[in-house]
Amino acid sequence: MRTRHERKVELISAEGEKQRALQAANRPPEAICGCTHHLAKHDKQGKCHEVVQTPTAWDGDKKPLSYEARPCNCQQYIGPRPLETLYAEDIVDLS
Template sequence: MDPITLAVGGGLLLVGYVAGLLTRRKRQPKPLTADCGCGHSLAMHDQENGSCHAEVQRKDSYGKDGTYVGTTYAQCPCRQYVGPRPIEEFLAPKYLPPA
């Protein structure tokens, strides 16, 4: 190969690399969600006792005779919401009972 062809190829490679650096897209950050340790949001937890109302998928179930029963769902075993608290609870606490 002659040196001119190699120089043109290298120049095209360099131009493509610089164009890619200048026009690259920035990654969008994930939206922040207030998730508990179980992965569910505050909306899925009861405000009074803190239990989780969401359902989690259990492993595939099989009957006593070995036939496939299907996927079963059960209530989330989370007992209390441990995620970040909303700022409203700090700035404006509830003085009256909810009743």
């Protein structure tokens, strides 16, 4: 009885693994750069144009006290590059 039950559990989890693998394969990779910004924020040269809040002052515990909006200093997009059509869809999603 015990063995049968364990076998069933094994089967179910194997089925779940297969589902997950299938879903992962169908999903296009997120076009997110190492700077955490989307591919759409990068120009054709790969430079990122997103604005980031950069700390400009810290307290004694190294906790930021104030922030300043600065352009992201990323010079090259390094994330996955989806197909051109998927890329266009992503831009629509963002707006």
